[in-house]
Every structure is written in structure tokens, then in C-alpha cells.
Amino acid sequence: MGGREKYRHIGSLRDVAETLIISWPSDDGEEYMTAIKACLEAIHGRVAAHEARAALIRAAEEAGIPVITVVH
Template identity: 70%
Template sequence: MNWRRCGDFSPLMLVVSGREKYRHVASLREMAETLMLGWPSDDGEEYVTAVKICLDAILGKLPAQDARAALIRAAEEAGIPVIAVVANESSQSVFAG
């Protein structure tokens, strides 16, 4: 189980309220931290599904991209804007909304 690996998880930037306005999510670990510690509400159906899928991905039962898709659905449900992070040729991050 390597839940800190970023290679299979295309990075996202979530625009959340609170102290940390932008939340960069580039691994299953960061996804789990975001869902458990930085989510505005824990009662949405997509939120609960995202938590379960994240755990399954951490355990190797599902691909990380399935967890990423679940995170996007949970963010949409919670009204959290999602920005895709795209690496350009010079290895710098570019944000695409």
C-alpha cells in the first residue's frame, strides 16, 4: 500500500473556505486528509462515497483515478470549485479551470 504516491493521481486544486483557501490534492493521502480534515460538510451522499472509494484505493482495491473522480463529484455536491492542475513541458504546474 503506497498511498503517498502521486503518479496515478492527476493533481487537483480545490477552492475551499477557511484558513487554507486553496487545497492542492495530488495523492490519495492528500485526498484522505482533505476529506477528513478540510471538508465543509460530512453528510453528503457523494462525500460518503468519496471517503469509501478513497479507502478502497488506498488498500489497492480500486485505481487512484476512481478516487479522484469521486473527489470531484463530492466537491460538486458541496459547491467546491475544482481546478485541474496540468504540468507543462518545463515541469511547472499550470491551473486549468
């Protein structure tokens, strides 16, 4: 991510939005834009949160950001 941050825990839609809007290393890319839209749709209840999560993971892969996923 940005700065010296090495790891980031993302546990909510708010965390997804904050990460994409404030901390993402670049504001372009097809998967990035899809993740922004999916997050907004999930916040407004139009899609399930897991869809926003999947979009975030695809955007991270597109940006070359390693992802460790944990599902409870």
C-alpha cells in the same frame, strides 16, 4: 475549504483522505460518503486512484467547492 484556506493542492491518496476527513466543510452528502469509500478502497489497492480522484471531484461539486483539475 475550512478556515482561511483559499486553495488546496491534492496530489496523492493521502491528500485526498486528509482533505475529506479533516478539511471538508461538511460530513454528509451522498457524493462525500462515496468519495470516502473510494479513497479507502484505493489506499488498499482495491480500486484505481483515478476512481478516488473522480469521486473527490463529484463530492466537491456536491459541496459547491470549485475544482481546477490538472492531469500530467
